[in-house]
Amino acid sequence: MKILEEERRPAVDRGGAGEGPGTVVMRAYAELNDFLPRGWRQRSFEYPMTGGNSLKHLVESAGIPHTEIELILVNGESVGLDATVRDGDLISIYPVFESMDVGSAVRLRPEPLRRTRFVMDVHLGKLALIFRLLGFDVAFPGDVPDDELARISSEENRILLTRDTMLLKRNTVTHGCYLHSQDPEEQAAEILDRLDLRGSVRPFSRCLDCGAELKPASKESVLHLLEPLTRKYYDEFSVCTECGKVYWKGSHYGPLLELLNRLNIPVTVNGDEDEDED
Numbered sequence: 001m002k003i004l005e006e007e008r009r010p011a012v013d014r015g016g017a018g019e020g021p022g023t024v025v026m027r028a029y030a031e032l033n034d035f036l037p038r039g040w041r042q043r044s045f046e047y048p049m050t051g052g053n054s055l056k057h058l059v060e061s062a063g064i065p066h067t068e069i070e071l072i073l074v075n076g077e078s079v080g081l082d083a084t085v086r087d088g089d090l091i092s093i094y095p096v097f098e099s100m101d102v103g104s105a106v107r108l109r110p111e112p113l114r115r116t117r118f119v120m121d122v123h124l125g126k127l128a129l130i131f132r133l134l135g136f137d138v139a140f141p142g143d144v145p146d147d148e149l150a151r152i153s154s155e156e157n158r159i160l161l162t163r164d165t166m167l168l169k170r171n172t173v174t175h176g177c178y179l180h181s182q183d184p185e186e187q188a189a190e191i192l193d194r195l196d197l198r199g200s201v202r203p204f205s206r207c208l209d210c211g212a213e214l215k216p217a218s219k220e221s222v223l224h225l226l227e228p229l230t231r232k233y234y235d236e237f238s239v240c241t242e243c244g245k246v247y248w249k250g251s252h253y254g255p256l257l258e259l260l261n262r263l264n265i266p267v268t269v270n271g272d273e274d275e276d277e278d
Contacts (some may be wrong), residue, residue, distance in 0.1 A: 054082075055091070074090070146166075212242030215238060
């Protein structure tokens with residue numbers, strides 16, 4: 001779908017940019033409307049330039065974090081977030097559309113990270129467990145200041161997941177995603193589909209406690225850590241390479257398989273892998 005012609009209109013002579021406050025006309029598309037007051041959704045609306053003529057400031061002050069935007073057109077021309085606008089400008093704001101042909105337009109999202117890693121805020125503990133179950137590298141520092149989350153995201157090249165729009169508006173956050181749902185399983189499906197991660201899933205490959213990778217371990221090497229019934233009924237084990245926690249296909253394995261099934265994640269179950277005894 002070509003969009004560059006749809007929003008084009010003749011430029012209006014308004015003198016120089018920045019000559020006093022004015023008004024722009026904004027229009028957000030698709031899920032970006034979720035960040036706007038109801039009266040501004042799915043329609044064009046006038047927005048005052050009371051905070052200056054910075055495009056990034058205007059868009060984010062209206063409610064839309066820059067991490068959610070793929071493309072912005074000003075009077076039909078694609079521009080970056082560092083652009084300035086003038087009184088009367090028409091600003092069209094687009095999220096990611098897989099089928100959209102933006103041609104040579106200025107894409108606002110940075111290049112994908114070489115490694116898909118995440119940092120999640122304190123409210124996403126269940127989602128962090130799900131993503132570690134799926135095999136993703138997830139930092140979950142707990143109840144830390146927003147500055148620390150932004151720092152981790154920037155310095156460790158991690159995608160910041162949150163429902164805090166103000167956190168995503170920080171300049172230091174270049175890779176982030178707003179979670180529209182409040183349900184952890186729905187959040188997981190949302191990110192898997194939005195970032196096209198289903199092909200990268202590696203279930204049961206990471207520690208649910210610390211997030212480090214697991215490695216196979218012989219029964220003899222972990223025998224001293226096992227309860228009597230576990231010693232009796234289980235022979236296959238994995239151990240965390242960082243914290244040393246031992247994993248086996250015990251009573252929690254069945255419910256975890258059901259969770260993966262609800263997320264449409266295929267898991268091959270052979271032999272006695274589906275046994276679920278204590």
